[in-house]
Amino acid sequence: MGYEAVPGLVETVAGHGETTLVVDAARIVEACTHLRDEQGFNFLSDLTPTDYLGWGGRGVSGYIGTRAGRDLHAPGTQGLARVPVPKPKRFAVNYHLLRLADDPVRVRVQAWLDDGEEIDTVVPVWPTADWFEREAWDMFGIVFRGHPNLARILMEDDWEGHPLRKDYPIGGEPVRFSGEE
Amino acid sequence: MALARKLPLISDRPLAKAGLSSERVLMPNKGPGVFEEEIDGIEDALGITTVEKAVAWAQANSMWPDTFGLACCAIEMMSIVSSRYDISRFGMERFSSSPRQADLLIVSGRVTHKMAGPLRQVYDQMLEPKWVIAMGACASSGGMFNNYTVLQGVDKIVPVDVHVPGCPPRPEALMEGIVRLHEKIKAGVPPAYQIRGVDQ
Amino acid sequence: MSVVESTTKIYEGSRIPSPIPTVLQVDPAKHALDDILTINFGPNHPSTHGVLRLVVDLDGEHVAGIAAVIGYLHTGFEKTMEQKTWWKCITYPERIDYVSFQVNELAFVLAIEKLLAIEVPQKATWMRMLLSELTRVHSHLVWLGTSALELGAISMFWYTFDDRDATLDLFEMVCGTRMHTRYFQAGGLAEDIPEGFFDQAREWCKKMPKAIDEYEAILDRNAIWLKRTKGIGLLSADDAIALGQSGPVLRASGVNWDLRKNMPYLAYDEVSFDVPVYPEGDVYARYKVHMNEMRESVRIVSQCLDRLAEMRGEPWIADDRKVVLPPRHELHTSMESLIHHFKIVTEGYVVPEGEVYSCVESPRGEFGVYVVSDGGPKPWRVKFRAPSFVALQATATCMTDAAIADMIAVVGSLDGVMGEVDR
Numbered sequence: 001m002g003y004e005a006v007p008g009l010v011e012t013v014a015g016h017g018e019t020t021l022v023v024d025a026a027r028i029v030e031a032c033t034h035l036r037d038e039q040g041f042n043f044l045s046d047l048t049p050t051d052y053l054g055w056g057g058r059g060v061s062g063y064i065g066t067r068a069g070r071d072l073h074a075p076g077t078q079g080l081a082r083v084p085v086p087k088p089k090r091f092a093v094n095y096h097l098l099r100l101a102d103d104p105v106r107v108r109v110q111a112w113l114d115d116g117e118e119i120d121t122v123v124p125v126w127p128t129a130d131w132f133e134r135e136a137w138d139m140f141g142i143v144f145r146g147h148p149n150l151a152r153i154l155m156e157d158d159w160e161g162h163p164l165r166k167d168y169p170i171g172g173e174p175v176r177f178s179g180e181e
Numbered sequence: 182m183a184l185a186r187k188l189p190l191i192s193d194r195p196l197a198k199a200g201l202s203s204e205r206v207l208m209p210n211k212g213p214g215v216f217e218e219e220i221d222g223i224e225d226a227l228g229i230t231t232v233e234k235a236v237a238w239a240q241a242n243s244m245w246p247d248t249f250g251l252a253c254c255a256i257e258m259m260s261i262v263s264s265r266y267d268i269s270r271f272g273m274e275r276f277s278s279s280p281r282q283a284d285l286l287i288v289s290g291r292v293t294h295k296m297a298g299p300l301r302q303v304y305d306q307m308l309e310p311k312w313v314i315a316m317g318a319c320a321s322s323g324g325m326f327n328n329y330t331v332l333q334g335v336d337k338i339v340p341v342d343v344h345v346p347g348c349p350p351r352p353e354a355l356m357e358g359i360v361r362l363h364e365k366i367k368a369g370v371p372p373a374y375q376i377r378g379v380d381q
Numbered sequence: 382m383s384v385v386e387s388t389t390k391i392y393e394g395s396r397i398p399s400p401i402p403t404v405l406q407v408d409p410a411k412h413a414l415d416d417i418l419t420i421n422f423g424p425n426h427p428s429t430h431g432v433l434r435l436v437v438d439l440d441g442e443h444v445a446g447i448a449a450v451i452g453y454l455h456t457g458f459e460k461t462m463e464q465k466t467w468w469k470c471i472t473y474p475e476r477i478d479y480v481s482f483q484v485n486e487l488a489f490v491l492a493i494e495k496l497l498a499i500e501v502p503q504k505a506t507w508m509r510m511l512l513s514e515l516t517r518v519h520s521h522l523v524w525l526g527t528s529a530l531e532l533g534a535i536s537m538f539w540y541t542f543d544d545r546d547a548t549l550d551l552f553e554m555v556c557g558t559r560m561h562t563r564y565f566q567a568g569g570l571a572e573d574i575p576e577g578f579f580d581q582a583r584e585w586c587k588k589m590p591k592a593i594d595e596y597e598a599i600l601d602r603n604a605i606w607l608k609r610t611k612g613i614g615l616l617s618a619d620d621a622i623a624l625g626q627s628g629p630v631l632r633a634s635g636v637n638w639d640l641r642k643n644m645p646y647l648a649y650d651e652v653s654f655d656v657p658v659y660p661e662g663d664v665y666a667r668y669k670v671h672m673n674e675m676r677e678s679v680r681i682v683s684q685c686l687d688r689l690a691e692m693r694g695e696p697w698i699a700d701d702r703k704v705v706l707p708p709r710h711e712l713h714t715s716m717e718s719l720i721h722h723f724k725i726v727t728e729g730y731v732v733p734e735g736e737v738y739s740c741v742e743s744p745r746g747e748f749g750v751y752v753v754s755d756g757g758p759k760p761w762r763v764k765f766r767a768p769s770f771v772a773l774q775a776t777a778t779c780m781t782d783a784a785i786a787d788m789i790a791v792v793g794s795l796d797g798v799m800g801e802v803d804r
Contacts, residue, residue, distance in 0.1 A: 016495050016737050042622050046766040084734045096738050104643050127402035128625030131774050148400040154452040156295050169410045171329025208674045250802050252477035263542035278427040296453040299424050328457040
């Protein structure tokens with residue numbers, strides 16, 4: 001299956017039986033329209049960003065833990081086996097497409113953004129993107145240019161901050177035990 | 182022709198002591214009504230010594246829960262109405278959607294900060310006496326979600342009478358919580374808002 | 382039968398509102414402002430399937446505008462799961478769609494296994510399939526009970542919940558608890574299947590079709606039910622696909638699409654079952670799809686039981702000691718097993734770097750999990766593609782030209798579970 005004709009295609013990555021098309025963020029609407037009309041991807045399954053701030057920062061494991069140390073009670077301080085492949089920018093917006101037809105195929109379209117960069121909305125291509133993009137704005141702060149109703153959807157309307165960003169704290173409260181002083 | 186009976190302004194009969202203002206108190210020259218005359222004999226007939234006990238028995242055995250199902254615990258709360266677990270044995274099968282007609286608020290499920298406002302509004306709309314059961318780990322303490330969005334225990338915003346642990350609690354566990362609440366009431370324990378001194 | 386049949390069109394053109402596809406807006410030209418009453422449904426409402434809030438503009442009984450406000454149950458699953466090890470994470474997806482809990486677990490566990498490239502034994506695959514189908518029946522029973530209750534068929538609630546308790550008995554027997562069973566592990570199942578399960582499950586397979594026939598006898602030709610569901614909440618196939626619908630909503634609009642048949646996972650290509658598809662696109666069609674799906678699920682469960690009966694004594698979890706706990710009796714004799722057990726329980730196993738999108742056919746549609754791993758013991762990013770989130774987007778389209786009583790029928794038929802919508 002050839003994806004060479006997709007406008008704005010930067011590279012094609014294959015892994016775990018899945019194909020990822022990395023597309024230039026400025027040409028996302030062209031790429032999506034081409035995929036929908038020329039290659040039959042009529043179904044948008046999912047639209048979701050990922051924040052790669054701090055990717056690989058955990059450090060590679062040495063003989064005992066990482067250079068920053070190791071704590072048995074904090075899983076993960078033993079480090080990674082190898083340095084993960086570095087990412088080009090901070091945010092990746094992933095579009096999971098499906099060709100809902102007699103020969104079904106799934107593909108992932110990925111566009112990379114830095115903090116503050118905007119991307120065009122794909123609501124004119126697939127109306128189902130409406131709430132997905134609102135959630136992306138709410139959770140990550142990514143602005144979708146041209147979205148008809150880019151407002152908070154999961155958090156309160158006056159919430160400050162974008163919870164799923166890696167620099168946003170998990171929140172919650174420290175657990176207190178009875179009998180504590 | 183009015184009756185010429187001289188009656189004291191504050192009656193020393195038990196009903197009035199419990200706060201019941203009958204027409205006789207408001208209109209001292211009027212004789213006792215039919216209801217009053219019937220009630221006069223009921224205490225001896227049933228062997229109830231104090232009105233508070235009778236009132237507590239009535240409150241406990243016909244408590245109407247409010248439909249405040251939020252998440253997974255709501256499904257188990259619905260199953261106590263089903264035929265196997267049958268909460269109607271305890272007089273509680275009539276779930277009231279209107280908080281004005283509900284006595285018991287079973288907070289079943291995780292309460293987020295966004296939902297905390299509506300929860301308090303529903304609680305405020307309930308009329309006294311009212312009780313709250315925090316069903317499940319999420320309502321009692323935030324459960325497995327210790328994060329930016331889940332309220333770590335509804336007793337931060339409403340006074341809770343009974344916490345039922347579980348994730349979700351089995352229907353029998355919830356019924357145990359309900360039965361304990363009934364026992365609390367019949368023993369004379371005041372509702373949580375009185376104990377906590379919460380402003381109404 | 383091809384996926385999208387070009388049968389008679391349910392309506393001409395597209396009814397998706399514009400400019401916002403998910404909000405039906407009051408037509409300013411047709412209505413004077415003082416005719417419109419804006420009311421608020423929810424978030425605490427008996428008929429909104431959880432904490433859904435609908436802001437409805439009414440012109441008498443006619444719904445002139447509708448917008449959904451969600452987020453009252455946003456639990457922060459995705460961020461919380463980034464803090465937990467992979468094993469501990471498996472408890473979280475269950476609570477997302479709390480009516481079909483094992484299916485959510487399955488999707489997440491399949492994603493981990495895809496990244497780990499671990500091979501799962503046959504017994505685990507077939508048992509997972511059996512439990513998924515039991516979960517499907519459980520979900521449809523809850524749906525039927527609550528939706529019928531909201532439309533006035535109150536007795537359905539008691540009938541369906543009684544059968545639901547029988548289904549939960551099966552879960553309890555195998556997994557130890559009624560709901561949120563946490564039975565699937567990366568690599569297979571947590572424990573072996575108990576012996577008494579097969580007999581009780583066969584009893585259930587005999588009883589369920591009769592129960593489903595009873596439900597249909599109550600509702601199928603009931604004049605009130607027909608009046609309230611036929612021709613209500615129309616959604617055409619093209620609109621459904623454009624709006625990303627899947628599951629019973631899509632199949633009730635005439636699209637023959639079921640992930641179990643079209644993109645099979647587990648062992649669905651080795652069992653025989655049919656996929657009910659109805660072309661009318663209304664609430665009644667969705668009801669029929671749900672009822673027939675329950676029957677097909679019972680068929681699949683019987684076939685799984687036959688196959689599992691031959692696999693007694695086989696392993697129920699993979700043998701990869703870096704991921705799977707060793708059997709307890711080995712801990713007394715083997716030092717390596719003890720070390721592996723200790724490391725897996727305290728620090729957790731690591732999942733190689735990569736990203737996968739794994740999806741399953743949940744009772745509501747396509748439930749997908751997008752997992753990104755950085756090669757560490759905790760997920761980097763987990764995103765759940767919840768079918769109810771997408772189904773609620775179709776409310777505005779289905780509510781074109783409808784009365785307020787129809788809104789309850791439509792919202793019920795779209796089968797939304799708010800835990801999924803808000804995550």
